[in-house]
Amino acid sequence: MEHISTGAYIFMGLGWGFVIWMLVSSMKKILTDKISYEEDD
């Protein structure tokens, strides 16, 4: 782990953070709100 620089940690954290936030927040809303298109009908 000592091979990873602070800059790399920061950008990895930002990149991962953004992606995971986008995935989790969108899927959470979908799973809690509506599941099936047929149910919507």
Add this chain to the structure above:
Amino acid sequence: MAEREHWNSRLGLIFAMAGNAVGLGNFLRFPVQAAQNGGGAFMIPYFTAFILLAIPLMWVEWSIGRRGGQYGHGSLPGMFDTLTKNKVAKYIGAIGILISTLVMIYYVYIISWTLGFSFFSLIGTFNEFHTLDSMKTFLYSYQGIGEGYFDSQWPAYIFLLITLAVNFYILSKGISGGIEKFATIAVPLLVGFGIVLVVWVFFLGTPNPELPDFSAFVGINYIWEPNFELLGDSKIWLAAAGQVFFTLSVGMGTLQAYASYLDKDDDIALSGLATAGINEFSEVVLGSMIAIPIATAFFGLAMTQTIAEGGAFDLGIIAMASVFTEIPFGNVLSFIWFFLLFIAGVTSSVAMAQPLISFLQEQFRFNRNKATVAVGILIFIGVHFVFLYLEHGFLEEMDYWAGTFGLVIISLFEVVLYAWVFGMDKGWEEINRGSDIKIPKIFYYIIKYVTPTYLIFILVSWTYQEAIPKLLMEKVVESEIAYRWGARVFMTAIFMSLCGMIWLAWKRNNGKPYTQEEIEGGK
């Protein structure tokens, strides 16, 4: 009255769309691009392009698709025709079918390699090939472009046939019964496989303590260490835009085809974001943590850079297979890696056949099975050229014009058509109808002004830097010229055939699609 096919569940649609987007590029192309273009700093142009280019284009394509589906169209000619009265639009829409079909022709062959290597992993066929050179010889003999372990191309041909059979079996089962069911299993499985490999990378660390620089963490640092000096270079902004562009599968006609099976008021804004989220997780989180860190742990950083410069297959197939021969449980991990690539490939390739299948169903009244067989025959014939002439640049020629340049052409046309001809006010209403989230109004202006400008910038740069030299075959060796012309004639012939079919369909009935009831009656 029979209804048009539709998705069974929202999650199924999201997995199918995500499966379409997640492909070999997420695991092979992204880490190489990131590492070569500024490391962590690459994320700045990458996410800029993601927000200004990929997300807006994705929403536009979902919207065009959902709207087209309301008119009974599942492919771009009909969809474009409903957006404008201009008679030329439907012929430009033919490029949307052309691109996805051409890419599928060579993509199925590439993913058949990963199926072959999955099988070889399990039975230990390449266990004795520890070095890069010996593994390269193994791969080349498998592909029939060099002498080595395999005496003939029959093994490659058999895995190609199996790959084709898997694809067309899924497609024959239809949207919800085939594509959706497969994606619902395949996408979680490939993400799971990816997570297993990432966890293993963390445990791998520095496999040989006597060589402390041969470490997975050196590879991770190589990908993420920011180099801000490169941000002033337009090359990395272009590379980032290119990567973002490929990763979400925009410009292929496949998102529109899938979205056409939505209902009029089904949400597209949030579902689109969820799809992009799965794709980006596979790319930024998983893709950055597997191939380059593993290669660095066994070959060192300098060698890994050299391998990566050789291309995605040198890294993803030759180097990875070679590494897995060196470690405990290597056969299992190797199988996980290659089967992950295979699944990622198939979830994308089935999407590529869908526009042409829809077109044949809706304009020529082919039922699902007949349309699948017809497209299967075309792909089967086409892939033989790629299979036989791989070493002569046939695949490369198709990949550049269909899989690279063509995507930008169709994307630019569709965003201009949508925002400026159809009209951004109507377009904005279309995107937001049924939306489960409120899209910030700034995207109205991004779609209208920024995305087309971005695409023009990419198109002009690529034309100047690559397309003209490629067109003139400036760096092509003499022996390949005839084959590359053959690829061009092949692509042109399919395009002209599609234009002829569109002409016939519009002459017959002004492009009015057959209803599901008429289709099920079949020919």
